[in-house]
Amino acid sequence: MEKYDVIIIGGGPAGLTSGLYTARARIKTLLLEKGTPGGQASMTELIENYPGFPQGISGLDLMLNFQEQATRFGLEMRYQEVIEIGLDQVLKQVKTEENCYQARAVIISSGAAPRKLGITGEEQFTGRGVSYCATCDGAFFQDQTVAVVGGGDAAVEEAVYLTRFAQTVYLIHRRGALRAARVVQERAFNNPKIRFLWHTAVKEIQGKQKVEKLILENLQDNQISELNVNGVFIYIGVDPNTRFLQQRITLSPEGYIETNNQLETSVPGIFAAGDVRNKELRQVSTAVGDGALAALAVERYLAAETKI
Numbered sequence: 001m002e003k004y005d006v007i008i009i010g011g012g013p014a015g016l017t018s019g020l021y022t023a024r025a026r027i028k029t030l031l032l033e034k035g036t037p038g039g040q041a042s043m044t045e046l047i048e049n050y051p052g053f054p055q056g057i058s059g060l061d062l063m064l065n066f067q068e069q070a071t072r073f074g075l076e077m078r079y080q081e082v083i084e085i086g087l088d089q090v091l092k093q094v095k096t097e098e099n100c101y102q103a104r105a106v107i108i109s110s111g112a113a114p115r116k117l118g119i120t121g122e123e124q125f126t127g128r129g130v131s132y133c134a135t136c137d138g139a140f141f142q143d144q145t146v147a148v149v150g151g152g153d154a155a156v157e158e159a160v161y162l163t164r165f166a167q168t169v170y171l172i173h174r175r176g177a178l179r180a181a182r183v184v185q186e187r188a189f190n191n192p193k194i195r196f197l198w199h200t201a202v203k204e205i206q207g208k209q210k211v212e213k214l215i216l217e218n219l220q221d222n223q224i225s226e227l228n229v230n231g232v233f234i235y236i237g238v239d240p241n242t243r244f245l246q247q248r249i250t251l252s253p254e255g256y257i258e259t260n261n262q263l264e265t266s267v268p269g270i271f272a273a274g275d276v277r278n279k280e281l282r283q284v285s286t287a288v289g290d291g292a293l294a295a296l297a298v299e300r301y302l303a304a305e306t307k308i
């Protein structure tokens with residue numbers, strides 16, 4: 001069984017930062033990533049609030065830079081999905097479909113994934129008009145009509161982005177006020193291609209081969225209506241990627257990993273960083289801070305363990 005000092009689960013901004021720090025500190029590190037390096041950040045068209053890039057930078061470019069920097073210091077990355085962590089022995093067991101690894105410490109930076117609406121038609125039409133990534137799929141909707149569901153930063157930013165392609169973008173929100181940052185809201189309100197449907201819920205997604213219409217409910221008067229669209233982008237928040245964890249690591253009621261200020265979880269030797277952690281603000285900048293802190297905590301943990 002291959003043995004590492006630390007295994008990092010997830011190659012988003014938090015995991016890549018931890019990997020940069022531990023590899024640079026000459027700690028034998030393996031980073032396991034199940035999909036695209038950069039995670040959710042690499043699916044963001046433009047990141048405007050990560051300092052150091054006055055004109056903003058594409059999420060994918062930023063994440064490729066993170067990866068290049070970490071691997072330059074010797075970070076080993078493998079593309080495998082972690083399915084279980086075994087905590088019963090002194091060395092932690094990290095299992096993927098392909099392998100089982102041993103590690104003295106583990107940093108969980110597995111991030112979060114788009115939340116589903118859970119309505120009829122959503123699963124059936126995913127990839128056929130239902131999308132969770134405007135950067136990936138927006139260009140398919142040139143001169144067409146799309147809807148975006150949600151009222152947070154992601155929904156409003158991506159609605160503005162989609163106006164590059166679509167003729168009309170309906171922003172469907174369940175309340176009468178947006179949650180997104182003011183500057184983002186202003187951009188949306190000033191964009192003539194965006195139409196707002198307030199106090200509205202999507203009840204069903206219908207079509208034949210592809211999405212054709214949404215069944216909507218006005219939440220104030222319960223009126224049901226139909227809206228013809230070619231696509232629907234769902235941005236109603238995220239859920240933590242913690243499916244591979246056993247009950248022994250303490251989670252918040254929403255399923256995020258609880259940590260202390262050193263980013264230690266309830267299990268010694270297991271640390272958590274980034275969006276998967278229970279915290280106030282989920283952004284690339286805070287993920288980077290988490291990644292650095294977790295790496296330092298691991299370094300101290302390994303040094304103390306060696307002394308025993």
Ligand code: NAP
Binds near residue numbers: 155
């Ligand atoms: P979010 O901030 O949690 O917003 C989710 C939105 O979806 C809210 O408006 C919420 O409505 C709505 N919603 C939730 N469940 C729903 C349901 N079942 N049906 C209909 N609507 C529902 O999520 P997010 O926009 O995906 O952002 C996630 C995190 O990433 C946030 O911390 C955000 O600040 C961050 N982020 C930051 C940036 C940036 O800084 N540039 C960009 C993207 C994301 P209510 O308002 O009624 O609760």
